[in-house]
Amino acid sequence: MKNPGTLLLFCGPSGSGKTTIVRHLLTVRNDLAFSVSATTRPKRENEIHGKDYYFISVDEFKKKIDAGEFIEWEQVYQGLYYGTLQEEIERLWKENKTVVFDVDVQGGQRIKNIFGDRVLAVFVMPPDIHELHRRLRARNSETPESFGARIAKSEKELGYADRFDKVIVNDILEKSLEEAERLAAEFLDTKH
Ligand code: ADP
Numbered sequence: 001m002k003n004p005g006t007l008l009l010f011c012g013p014s015g016s017g018k019t020t021i022v023r024h025l026l027t028v029r030n031d032l033a034f035s036v037s038a039t040t041r042p043k044r045e046n047e048i049h050g051k052d053y054y055f056i057s058v059d060e061f062k063k064k065i066d067a068g069e070f071i072e073w074e075q076v077y078q079g080l081y082y083g084t085l086q087e088e089i090e091r092l093w094k095e096n097k098t099v100v101f102d103v104d105v106q107g108g109q110r111i112k113n114i115f116g117d118r119v120l121a122v123f124v125m126p127p128d129i130h131e132l133h134r135r136l137r138a139r140n141s142e143t144p145e146s147f148g149a150r151i152a153k154s155e156k157e158l159g160y161a162d163r164f165d166k167v168i169v170n171d172i173l174e175k176s177l178e179e180a181e182r183l184a185a186e187f188l189d190t191k192h
């Protein structure tokens, strides 16, 4: 890609707090913008098409794969596809924004490999696995089946933390939000 800008990447198991942290950063820094991914998963009640995700059919998703529109995509859960659109990143860079991602660990590694030191890759770690389960349950967003898939995947994902540039242990939320702000500021100060 021409003229690469900067990117901030947040990965970690479902329920670790990525969305909470990313949303906070987007409210406190207007030089950041969220990379809206495409997905085939059903929309949750509180989600908005074009803001949280582009919710599309499996057919549309496969057409985009064939057309080379994704810089990375993954079947994150059985039958559910998620992918980062090249056009989305280019659009946000044109607006001089730092692009913020919330992607799974594999997708995160791929983005890190593509953009190298233009990306700060942060792993969001739950304080422990029981608390992760508790938060996921409290979020009340999952069916028993999707809950089980998320728990099974999280155990693998936790082993990847040391491949990231930084780790935030998301115990006390307020501290995690401050830490995320500090890491973003430190990284972006060196790049601009
Ligand atoms: P993810 O995007 O990683 O799946 P979320 O940001 O949706 O995770 O967080 C999962 C749930 O846990 C949400 O209901 C959120 O409000 C809650 N949560 C996030 N961070 C904390 C924290 N430090 N302490 C308690 N609850 C938290």
Ligand code: 5GP
Pocket: 011, 012, 013, 014, 037, 038, 041, 072, 073, 074, 076, 082, 083, 084, 102, 103, 104, 105, 106, 107, 108
């Ligand atoms: P959720 O369904 O809870 O929104 O997200 C499930 C998982 O998919 C999370 O780990 C999230 O980070 C990941 N995800 C969201 N968008 C993308 C994407 O574009 N690419 C990849 N590889 N993973 C994504």
